[in-house]
Amino acid sequence: MIVVSKKYYRSLFGVMLLILTSFYISACESSFEPLQENGRYHFSIFGALDHSADTQWVRVMPITDSIYVDDDFPLDAEVTLKRLSTGEITVMKDSLLQYSNSVYAWNFYTTTPIHANESYELNAEASDGRLSSATVTIPPNFPMPTSRYSEANENGTVSIFDVDRIVVAEVSYTMILWIDVKPPPPVTFAISHLDKIYPSGNGADQFYPNDLDELANEFLIDKRLIEIIDRKVLVVSGSAEWPDYADLDEDEKYLPERSTNIVDGLGVLAGIVSKIFTLESCFNEEDGLIDCPVNE
């Protein structure tokens, strides 16, 4: 038989009620700051000022709060390009580009000519004065490389003259992959030869495009089913700012403080001179393979 004193019961219940009430009163919203205060990096800047290009394009984005931004992402930046030898300042124009669904980024462009052997300063400044900047020196101009190439055998030689630092040496192939009876749309794929450049006896640096096997491996297709319809060679001379990835492993390449020349920001702005030409077969009158004439 259970016998409980009413007084005992009431007092226990009262204690529980009191505690319960105090919990309700103490319920409060705690603040949460998911992002660390960032007074260090204002803008992320990527791109290259190219003496050979008609239009210069540079990615300038504020350091964002989330991994992707939408098309309504506000831009609070003025980007200027200053030629240091003359003090001439150009305000770059902005353009919001879409890369895929819900992936956008602000890019800036200008048609102002970029001169070789000159230094430029790019500034990205927010309305509150936060500023990121980069200074680059454009390398000297160099002559158009020469080539001797057999389209029948898909091999040949590209010779580069008077370049201190070659940072890009690639052949971009546009081709049709005959995996069906109907011709599929052409695809383009670039193969780098940067790690296979050798000095030659005539003072040139040379590489040897012979990429059909590599293309076949890349697309997992018999090489006889590849019909190359265009070959573009790109050779780029880079300034000291062009990042050097030698001796870095994959994760190290993404470290913010690694390989950057942006002051109070992130990224890389390099100065370059680029040469692009079509790789094709040129013959003499006896149908012998010769170097193709240089067209600047």
Next chain:
Amino acid sequence: MKIPAIIYLFCLCVISGFFPFQNAEAQNIAIRGIISDEQTGKPLEMANVVLESISGDVERGTATDRNGLYQFSRLSEGRYILQASYVGYSTFSDTLELGRWDEIIARSIRLTPKDENLDDVVVTYNRVKQDLDAGQQKIGKTDLQRVPTPAGGGDLASYLQTLPGVVATGDRGGQLFVRGGTPSENLSLIDGSLIYQPFHIIGFFSVFPEEIVSNVDFYAGGFGPRYSGRTSSVLDVRLRNADFEKKRFSASVSPFLSEFFVEGPIDEGRTSVMVLARGSLIEQASQLHPDGQQPLRFNSQLIKLSNRNEEGSTCSALLLRTFDRGKLDYERGDTFKWNNFVMGGRCAVLSQESAVSFFDINVSLSNVGNEMSRGGNRERSSGITRFSTDVNLIHYVGHIQLDYGFFTNMRWINYDFGGLFQRVEENRTAFITSGAYLKASIPLGPKIKVEPGVSASIYLNKFAPSVEPRLQISWQPREKANEEISAAVGIYRQPIAGVTDLRDAGSAFTAWMPIPETDKQMEAIHALLGWRQPFGKYLDFSVEGYYKWLKDVPVSAWSTVAQANSNLALADGFVYGSDVNLKFNSRYFYSSIGYGYSYTEYETIQDIFDTWYGETSQNYNPAHDRRHQFNAQMGLEVGDFKASITWSYGSGLPFTRPLGFDSHIRYENHLPDVRETYGTPRIIIDKPFSGRMPDYHSLNISLEQAIELRNVRLRVQGGAINSYNQENMFYYDIYTQRRINQLPFYPYISLKLETL
């Protein structure tokens, strides 16, 4: 460590003057037996057994161990009175005649429960004296009932989360961290069979509801050599046998769960069976909640067959299957699935004639499958199957109790990480482990007990042999079992790791694999010191401090690339802290207050650090480093009415707090074309886990009224989860700036019908 394990163990046996099959006591008479519950066959631990002379003088006295086993050795011929008593049971008494030629007398005793209503003083399970080792907690059905879940009954998962030192990631995910260890470093056993993931995706529930649990030994650290292969904690759950005398059933329904349970004899008094089936309802019921549907689902089925004989020996067979599926980020996250399958058999035998007093044999097959999918496509999967046999024996040499055993298990592991952990190339492996353990319980007088032990394992073609010495010491200054100072120290190793991408705090995908570095096992050294002290009739106090050294813990390598794509690295570290508990138990009111302090620090050496930080190693607090934890629980039981409130507080967990994001464009080999290339998303961080999430606190309340209707009892429970609607963060998606909260204010009513 290069000594072959078996040789080491053999040497220990010789040193301790023991050989398993010698019969050194042939000239003495011994009485032994098992004290159990008449109705359920449950062994009664800490039952008092007294041997008196016929004139009424006490000759010997002892208490039963976890198997209900008692033994008196070195007795002379004559007449004795054997008495056995246990709180809540009628006392047993019998006269024994020991003859000159007797060697071993087996006398198992079944005690009959008293009718509680006729007794003025009912002592709950909690007030039964408990003989605990350092780091150990004993959990019974009453404990589980006192932490009600929103499904009309107690569950081990809910109870464990009220213990200081146990950290849960939240109310979903089914992951428990014990004293700085990760979930995969916890060993969970159900009737001696391993279960890899015993907790359901809704954090209140496990495969251990109150209906089926007999008792639980939970070791937060410092566990003895019987348990091997894990470095953090042990959850050794013993299911009760189904009722040997009477058929019973219960059925319950709530917005979270429906459950059906039935048990009864097949061969009355000898063989019985229980069946339990549970299925979640929250996915359907939550559609009525203003916060919308919770896409979480689980179910489990369990069958246990038990058989016992007159001598007190029991055999049981178990079949268990579970399934969990859900999204932790309801709106767009990944879908996680896991399923367990456990099949096990166990026989616990009181030896009639051998020098070995008691032995149990376990055979089990355990499997877990784990999967993460995105947009309906399976992205990662992992599975592990283990077949295991073990024999555990108890042998007395004078007053020294020797526990020893042998085990062999075979594991098959497969994993497909979809490029998550790049350093792991192998996706299918199998290996065999064999080993043995020995533990001696040596009383040094009536107050001090020393328990040295060792576990030794051999891994065929995988790891070097492992020898893990352990030591437990207890001092009972006033010879009272619940008033004790205890200490433990030991080495623990683990050959397989459950690797989780902990940068992603909301992940419930665990990839089981051997430790990636050849010939290395994860290692921990535990040191514990505890004190238990009752104050008066109702109050129990305990405090325990601990320190753990960790070595070769697999962790995700650090990277600034903002995607779940990483190498594995190994970390060393340490954990220290202390747990304090105060419990009040009276007839109508009970309360428990627990506080846990813990500090966990890892040190990892990774190739990238030299470039990143200019030094080769980094120290950090991992994602489960909860510094402060406080739980308060109160309950009132008057007649058929029960009220309970539970308040939990946890300080914020570490998370990676970025400076921001950008997209990184590589200049390698090709000209960067910003118009065509977006780049690789990059997270700008000083250091992972540098931030802290907000503190967690929540108040759960429940009221229950039982109504008796003829032969059944209806329990009506009403309550609320998170009753003051605290916005507790479950995790924060730093990539998308999305905050995922735990359950909001969630009222419920549950109904449970059960036979009287």
